Amino acid sequence: MAATEIARQAGEGARAVPLAGHVGFDSMPDQLVNKSVNHGFCFNILCVGETGLGKSTLMDTLFNTKFEGEPTQHNQPGVQLKSNTYELQESNVRLKLTVVNTVGFGDQINKEDSYKSIVEFIDTQFEAYLQEELKIKRTLHSYHDTRIHACLYFIAPTGHSLKSLDLVTMKKLDSKVNIIPIIAKSDAISKSELTKFKIKITSELVSNGVQIYQFPTDDETVAEINSTMNGHLPFAVVGSTEEVKIGNKMVKARQYPWGTVQVENENHCDFVKLREMLIRVNMEDLREQTHTRHYELYRRCKLEEMGFKDTDPDCKPFSLQETYEAKRNEFMGDLQKKEEEMRQMFVQRVKEKEAELKEAEKELHEKFDRLKKLHQDEKKKLEDKKKSLDDELNGFKQKKTAAELLQSQAQQAGGSTTLKRDKERKNIRLQ
Amino acid sequence: HVDTAEVNPSHSNMSAPPHPQPPAKGASHAAGDFSYVGIDAILEQMRRKAMKQGFELNIMIVGQSGLGKSTLMNTLFKSKVSRKSVVSTPEERIPKTIEIKSISHDIEEKGVRMKLTVIDTPGFGDHINNENCWQPIMKFINDQYEQYLQEEINIDRKKRIPDSRVHCCMYFIPPTGHCLRPLDVEFMSRLSKVVNIVPVIAKADTLTLEERDFFKQTIREELRANGIDVYPQKEFDEDSDDRMINDKIREMIPFAVVGSNQEYQVNGKRLLGRKTKWGTIEVENIAHCEFAHLRDLLIRTHMQNIKDITSSIHYEVYRVRRLNETNGQPNAQPPNTLDSNIKYIMIHT
Numbered sequence: 213m214a215a216t217e218i219a220r221q222a223g224e225g226a227r228a229v230p231l232a233g234h235v236g237f238d239s240m241p242d243q244l245v246n247k248s249v250n251h252g253f254c255f256n257i258l259c260v261g262e263t264g265l266g267k268s269t270l271m272d273t274l275f276n277t278k279f280e281g282e283p284t285q286h287n288q289p290g291v292q293l294k295s296n297t298y299e300l301q302e303s304n305v306r307l308k309l310t311v312v313n314t315v316g317f318g319d320q321i322n323k324e325d326s327y328k329s330i331v332e333f334i335d336t337q338f339e340a341y342l343q344e345e346l347k348i349k350r351t352l353h354s355y356h357d358t359r360i361h362a363c364l365y366f367i368a369p370t371g372h373s374l375k376s377l378d379l380v381t382m383k384k385l386d387s388k389v390n391i392i393p394i395i396a397k398s399d400a401i402s403k404s405e406l407t408k409f410k411i412k413i414t415s416e417l418v419s420n421g422v423q424i425y426q427f428p429t430d431d432e433t434v435a436e437i438n439s440t441m442n443g444h445l446p447f448a449v450v451g452s453t454e455e456v457k458i459g460n461k462m463v464k465a466r467q468y469p470w471g472t473v474q475v476e477n478e479n480h481c482d483f484v485k486l487r488e489m490l491i492r493v494n495m496e497d498l499r500e501q502t503h504t505r506h507y508e509l510y511r512r513c514k515l516e517e518m519g520f521k522d523t524d525p526d527c528k529p530f531s532l533q534e535t536y537e538a539k540r541n542e543f544m545g546d547l548q549k550k551e552e553e554m555r556q557m558f559v560q561r562v563k564e565k566e567a568e569l570k571e572a573e574k575e576l577h578e579k580f581d582r583l584k585k586l587h588q589d590e591k592k593k594l595e596d597k598k599k600s601l602d603d604e605l606n607g608f609k610q611k612k613t614a615a616e617l618l619q620s621q622a623q624q625a626g627g628s629t630t631l632k633r634d635k636e637r638k639n640i641r642l643q
Numbered sequence: 644h645v646d647t648a649e650v651n652p653s654h655s656n657m658s659a660p661p662h663p664q665p666p667a668k669g670a671s672h673a674a675g676d677f678s679y680v681g682i683d684a685i686l687e688q689m690r691r692k693a694m695k696q697g698f699e700l701n702i703m704i705v706g707q708s709g710l711g712k713s714t715l716m717n718t719l720f721k722s723k724v725s726r727k728s729v730v731s732t733p734e735e736r737i738p739k740t741i742e743i744k745s746i747s748h749d750i751e752e753k754g755v756r757m758k759l760t761v762i763d764t765p766g767f768g769d770h771i772n773n774e775n776c777w778q779p780i781m782k783f784i785n786d787q788y789e790q791y792l793q794e795e796i797n798i799d800r801k802k803r804i805p806d807s808r809v810h811c812c813m814y815f816i817p818p819t820g821h822c823l824r825p826l827d828v829e830f831m832s833r834l835s836k837v838v839n840i841v842p843v844i845a846k847a848d849t850l851t852l853e854e855r856d857f858f859k860q861t862i863r864e865e866l867r868a869n870g871i872d873v874y875p876q877k878e879f880d881e882d883s884d885d886r887m888i889n890d891k892i893r894e895m896i897p898f899a900v901v902g903s904n905q906e907y908q909v910n911g912k913r914l915l916g917r918k919t920k921w922g923t924i925e926v927e928n929i930a931h932c933e934f935a936h937l938r939d940l941l942i943r944t945h946m947q948n949i950k951d952i953t954s955s956i957h958y959e960v961y962r963v964r965r966l967n968e969t970n971g972q973p974n975a976q977p978p979n980t981l982d983s984n985i986k987y988i989m990i991h992t
Contacts, residue, residue, distance in 0.1 A: 228749045233721040236943040237700075238753040241693040243947035245686050250881075253685055276680050305683040348966050353955050431695060492681035496688035504802045515798045540967075 254308040254357050255495060256337075258293075258389065260330060260381065261366025262318035265396040270364075270451035271311050273464060273475060274487055275300060278453065279311065291317050291326050293333045295358075310358065318377060327381040334360055334388045338510040345511075348540075359507060361498045362425070362490060363389040366396040367446060371405045373412045382422045388506055390425035390498050392490065393417070398448035398481055399466060399473045406448055413446055427489055428497050441489050447482035450475055697756035699806050700946065701745075701787075703838075704761065705780065705830070706815025707768040708737060710845035715813075715902035716761055718915065718926060719938055724748050726763045741766040741779045762809065768826055777830045784809050784838050788961040810953045811874070811941065812838045815845040816862065816897060820854045823865045831871045837957055839874040839949055841941065842866075847899030847932050848917060848924050855899050862897055873897075875945070879952055892940060898933040901926055 259267040272279055279298065295312040312333070317326055337359045344355050365382055367374065382391055393413065395401070401409060417424060424445065427438035452475050456465040464475040475483050490498075704712045713725035726744050745762040762783070767776055787808045794804045812834060816827055831840055842862070844850070850858060866873060873896065880886040903926045906913045915926040926934050941949070 227747070228751075229720075229722045229724060231721045231750055231752060235719070235721050235750075235752055236938065237698070237750075237757055237946065238755045239943050240698050240755055240757070240946060241690045243944070244693050245689055247947055247951065248689060249686065274680070300680075300682060302680060302682040305686060307682050307685075348963055350959070353951075431691060433691060487681065492684040493688070495682075495685050496692055500692070508800070508802075512798050 249304055249306075251353075252306040252308060254310070255499065256310040256312065256358060256360050256362075258312045258314075258330075258334070258360045258363045259366065260314045260317060260363060260385075261396060262368060263316065265366040265368060266451050267313060267364075267366055267396070269453060270366075270394075270396070270449060272453045273451040273483070274491070275309065289316075290320065291315070291329045293329060308356070312360065323377050326377065327384045330381065331384055331388065334385070335510065338388075338507055339514070341507065342511055342514060359502055360389050361495075361502045363391045364490075365391055365393045367393055367413065369395055369397050369400045369409075371401050371409050373409075374416050379416065379420050379422070382417070382424075383420060386423040387509065390501055390506070391422075392425050392486075393446035394482075394486060395446050395448040397450065399450045401448070410444075410446060410448070425498070425501070427494055434493055437493065438489075441485055444482060444485055447486045447489075449483045449486055450481040451483070694754055694756075696803070697758065698946075699758045699760070700950070701760040701762065701807060701810050702941075703764065703780070703784075703809045703812040704815070705764050705767055705812060706845060707817060708765065710815040710817060711902050712763070712813075712815055712845070714904060715815075715843075715845070715900060717904050718902040718934065719941070720748075720750065720759060722748070722750065724750075724759060724761050726761065726765075737769045738766040741776055743779060743783045760807070773826055776826075777833050780812075781833065781837065784812075784834075785961065788958055789965070791958065792962055792965060806954075808953055808958060809838050810950050812840050814840055814842045816842055818844055818846050818849050818858070818899075820850055820858050822858075822861045828865065828869055828871070831866070831873065832869055835871050835873055837961070839876075839952055839957070840871075841874050841937075842897035843937060844897050844899040846901065848901045850899065859895075859897060859899065874949065874952075876952070879956065895933070895936060898937040898940075900934045900937055901932040902934070 257271070259271065261267050268279065275298075277298070277300070279296065292315045293312050294315050295310055297308060297310045300307045300309055314330060317330075320326065341355070341357065341359055344350055344352065363385060365378070365385075367378060382393070385391055395406075395409065395413075398406065427434075427442050429435040429439045429442075450466060450473050452464050452466045452473075454464070454466070455462040456467050456472055456474075458465065458472065458474065463477075466473045466475075474480050478484050702716075704716060706712050713727045716725040717723055724746070726746050742765050743762060744765065745760055747758060747760040750757050750759055764780055767780070770776070791804060791806065791808055794800055814827070814831060814834075816823065831842065834840055844855070844858065844862075847855060872878070875889040875892055877886075877889075877893070880889050901917060901924055903915045903917050903924075905915070905917070907916045907918050907923050908914075909916065909923055909925060914923075914928075917924045917926070925931050929935050
């Protein structure tokens with residue numbers, strides 16, 4: 213029968229027991245971390261923003277590498293999402309980083325549907341994970357998670373307010389992904405304008421009910437820094453992969469005739485804050501929020517849409533079971549169909565080959581006949597020639613015997629010299 | 644303190660150097676890459692998260708009564724975690740049927756919190772006719788898998804599904820010194836397919852070293868002959884490093900253990916042990932018994948691995964079997980689910 217639980221005190225249910233010595237399970241976090249290190253991590257960032265806001269450059273700067281190709285054109289017909297995966301390593305940590313870029317965002321004349329392809333992309337990743345989770349034979353621990361963990365929303369540095377496209381897009385995305393809004397190319401805005409700009413953006417986001425990602429403040433170790441940073445959103449960033457000599461160091465900067473904007477100088481821009489928050493402090497939280505909040509929401513909606521309900525405990529496994537059975541039957545059906553198709557194709561191929569071979573055979577026969585005929589003609593010709601040659605030879609023989617006869621007659625009749633002369637004459641004639 | 648005979652950490656995967664890293668593909672080492680990005684800070688973030696969430700561990704102990712199971716549990720976790728310590732029964736009686744009694748504790752060490760659940764099985768192997776005594780245990784283990792599965796396929800499900808699955812089943816072998824009994828073989832043969840089994844030779848202070856080695860060898864051979872895969876299972880070794888470490892362990896199991904709650908003065912130190920007229924057996928001295936090896940395996944090095952194998956292999960096997968089951972249920976399904984299933988099929992064709 214089910215286990216009888218003893219000694220459950222009111223409240224939590226497990227007793228707190230003091231330990232009389234060192235047991236050793238304090239190594240558990242290390243064991244867990246080791247396992248993850250061996251396994252590797254993955255992190256997926258989606259960059260949404262108009263073309264030309266420096267998305268690729270920012271990614272390069274953040275991760276200290278040169279990622280991909282050339283800047284994109286501005287004449288795309290619709291918004292496409294291009295994703296690239298890179299394997300980075302720092303000390304013993306291997307990270308599979310996927311950067312997804314929105315190509316052509318904001319370039320169209322009619323931008324009503326711009327957000328749709330982004331939402332579709334995010335949903336596709338959730339769907340892929342859900343499918344894997346619902347599989348009967350699944351390999352979740354080795355599944356390459358492609359769900360978007362963080363969405364960096366690039367706001368154009370107009371200095372005034374958010375564009376309506378930005379508001380609409382962010383509103384559509386806030387329940388699906390962790391949005392971190394950033395002001396791109398912020399070296400175009402002066403400090404005072406920047407403060408006003410940030411306030412305006414934040415108030416617009418709040419008044420439109422857009423839920424951006426808040427850095428978590430429940431863990432005391434990072435609560436303070438996270439809450440401070442929450443006040444600095446949106447981050448005003450500048451990206452650059454070029455280095456300039458400042459003092460006696462080479463730093464990443466953008467050089468202008470009137471001065472140099474240093475990327476990693478906190479007085480110049482919020483790049484360091486972004487890196488700190490995105491990578492060094494909250495990467496794990498971003499992944500967890502994606503899994504426990506956004507993915508769960510998607511899953512719930514999808515399953516409800518499909519008509520499943522958590523009505524009573526008996527229903528569930530059976531309803532899902534039935535669908536598994538249906539799925540399996542469908543799969544078997546597909547399998548049989550494919551098999552049938554393959555068989556048909558095979559039979560077809562065999563027929564074709566047979567026909568081909570027959571053709572070839574026919575040709576060969578024809579060729580053979582032709583050759584035979586040729587051979588016969590040749591043979592006949594040769595025979596004719598031989599016959600004529602024989603005739604000639606016979607003729608020659610006859611003439612020879614006739615000549616000899618005449619010669620012997622002449623010899624009998626008269627003088628030798630005349631004969632000789634005649635003979636010679638005849639010899640000459642015969643030659 | 645009590646930590647005298649610590650096992651050489653070359654066994655543990657904690658202090659082993661990280662696996663040899665292949666050079667990263669992609670542009671990780673581009674020129675001028677002296678700036679620190681901070682990707683490896685994720686390790687610290689994970690550690691923080693783990694500390695905040697705490698860990699769960701569920702151990703089941705199986706064996707005849709009188710083999711020192713409760714004492715061993717208390718020794719392993721250095722506190723009164725066994726059922727007997729919690730519930731004082733007026734007299735020890737062997738239950739008529741096998742009971743499954745689980746008791747949970749919250750323990751904490753250096754900031755790491757763990758919810759430890761010890762599942763006791765009084766009555767196992769104690770009757771005259773012990774046929775099918777594994778059944779209630781098997782059922783319990785499967786029930787935990789079922790409970791987890793139910794929660795997992797809920798539409799509205801908890802953020803962290805409470806894990807009551809049995810991670811490890813310690814099977815106590817009486818120290819006869821000869822060979823495994825049919826009950827042992829039968830039990831382990833069946834249960835090793837659904838749960839991680841860690842066999843231990845109980846009350847090993849009755850065996851001399853030679854007897855112990857012979858006994859262990861016999862047991863290993865019998866396990867092999869019967870196709871019983873105990874933890875660590877050979878087929879789940881992940882890579883060659885793992886295999887090396889685990890091979891060493893497989894050559895030492897089953898561990899011959901002695902448990903004790905009493906401390907004695909030995910050579911000026913207070914140690915856990917058993918005092919007899921002919922000497923004091925130090926529990927944590929590896930020259931005396933293999934308790935320290937067991938503790939290190941179970942707690943200090945392989946705890947996470949044991950849990951992983953339970954969740955990613957044993958549980959998945961159960962799940963596959965469960966989801967493939969044809970409907971043998973007496974109640975017909977209510978019509979709404981049937982409709983929704985048809986809808987599902989239609990959406991997906």
